[in-house]
Amino acid sequence: MPESHPLYIGMDLGTFKTSVASSAGYRDVIPTAVGWPKDHIARTMLGRDVVFGQDLTEHRLALDIIRPFEKGMLKYGDPATCGLSEKQMEKYALATRLIIEYAVHLVHPEPQDTARPIYGVIGVPARASVKNKQFILEAAGHVFDAVAVVSEPFSIAYGMNRLTDALVVDIGAxxxxxxxxxxxxxxxxxxxxxxxxxxxxxxxxxxxxxAKYPRVQISRNMVREIKEKFGFVNAVGEQALVNLPVDGKPTPHDVTEPLKAACQVLVGPIVEAIRKLIARFDPEFQEKLRQNIILGGGGSQLKGLDRVIEQALTEYGGAKVTRVTDATYAGAVGALKLAKAMPPQGWTALNTRKGKSRSNTGEAKQAA
Known part of the structure; x- marks a missing residue:
């Protein structure tokens, strides 16, 4: 491993958003997506070949946008079962690499300094396969000198210094x-x-x-924004009233019922998985786990989710559920903390970065 002072980076490579933090004191969050201009007019208007960040939303009509981990693809599912052709797989791999490079660029104090070694800890789903982890390692190899791939919920626990008697539930996209x-x-x-x-x-x-309002015009971005603002699973005290266009005219709608029903699809599988996992452990340890359940990830912010899980586990001896204070950065901050403490044998050395630029637009142009 290089002896000069490395830059340590923690990254939560999420399905919808990627958060990143560095030992230089910088941190940022970006959509886990890449956009390519649809034609030469769009490229001229945008003034670049690849688009990241908030510009993806602002210019989405002019872009071909790829979310390489949509529905857990490539981080958890097998490429074959995800229905990706070889050509699509290559583009998804390039998108993943570009996202990682861009995220590192945002938190590097001197992005043009290619001599300084970069060590990173990247979070992946708890049961990601060897193939999934290798996919991440290959994408990271163009910007990191060494990487450790860890379970996303473990990085949350490490950042909170909850290293024993806890159960972390990381609810991502x-x-x-x-x-x-x-x-x-x-x-x-x-x-x-x-x-x-x-x-x-x-x-x-x-x-x-x-189904309830057939004439409503709504995009997936609008759906997501409503969920993030009003999403809830508890039984009382919540109401979601929004203006949605009907034939182009903004019209008030009560979306409380369909929103609650949609959010509740997560509750049953979470409770059942918690119950099964806890049952595997020694009976004396089960009580400790139930009394220290931590919710992380964007889904942890659904109103009432902590209380609903507690109620569902009452018949199993009760539970105490808390939510992370900063769902956006908990994973990245924990990964950074882990990177700083990582022993030399914990790193996987990567050789692909040597002699390469951190911003390779040539491949991005070919993929467009």
């Missing part, structure tokens, strides 16, 4: 990951990944909303 914490790094078989998350809620909400 594509997967829900559940990880027991008991003083050592948990084995893969001790963790659970559910192929369900915020994307599934969005789909269910849109389906129910259109």
């Amino acid at each position: 594509g997967t829900i990951d559940i990880c027991p914490i008991y003083g050592v790094y948990p084995a893969d078989e001790e963790q659970i990944t559910i192929g369900l998350g915020g994307d599934a809620v969005d789909e269910e909400f849109e389906k129910r909303l259109k």
Whole structure:
């Protein structure tokens, strides 16, 4: 490993958003997506070949946008079962690499300094396969000198210094990951990944909303924004009133019922997975796990989710559920903390970065 002072980076490579933090004191969050101009007019208007960040939303009509981990693809699912052709797989791999490079660029104090080694810890779903992890390592190899791939919920627990007697439930857009914490790094078989998350809620909400209000015009971005602002699972005290266009005219709609029903699709699978995972452990340890359940990820912010899970576990001896204070950065901050403390044998050295630029637009142009 290089002896000069490295830059340490922690990254939560999420399905919908990627958060990143560096030892230089910078942190940022971006959509986990890449956009390519649809034609030469769009390229002229945008003035670039690849688009990241908030510009993806502002200029989405002029872009071909790829979310490489949509519904957990490539981070958890097998490429073959995801229905990707070889050509699509190549483009998704390039998109992943460009997202990682751009995220690192945002938190590097001197992005043009290619001599300084960069070590990174990247979070992946709890039950990601060897193939999934290798896909991430290959994408990271163009910007990192060494990488450690860890379970996303474990990085949350590490950042909170909850290293024993805890159960972390990380609710992302594509997967829900559940990880027991008991003083050592948990084995893969001790963790659970559910192929369900915020994307599934969005789909269910849109389906129910259109069934109730057939004339409503709504995009997936609008659906997501409503969910993030009003999303809830508890029984009382919530109401979601929004203006939605009907034949181009903004019209008030009560979306409380379809929104609640959509958000509740997460509750049953989470409770069942928690119950099954806890049952695997020694009876004396089960009580400690139930009394220290931590919700992380964007889905943890659904109103009432902590209380609903507690109520569902009453018959199993009760539970205490808390939410992370900063759902956006909890994973990245924990990964950074882990990177700073990582022993030399914990890193996977990568050789692909040597002699390469951190901004390779040539491949991006060819992929467009």
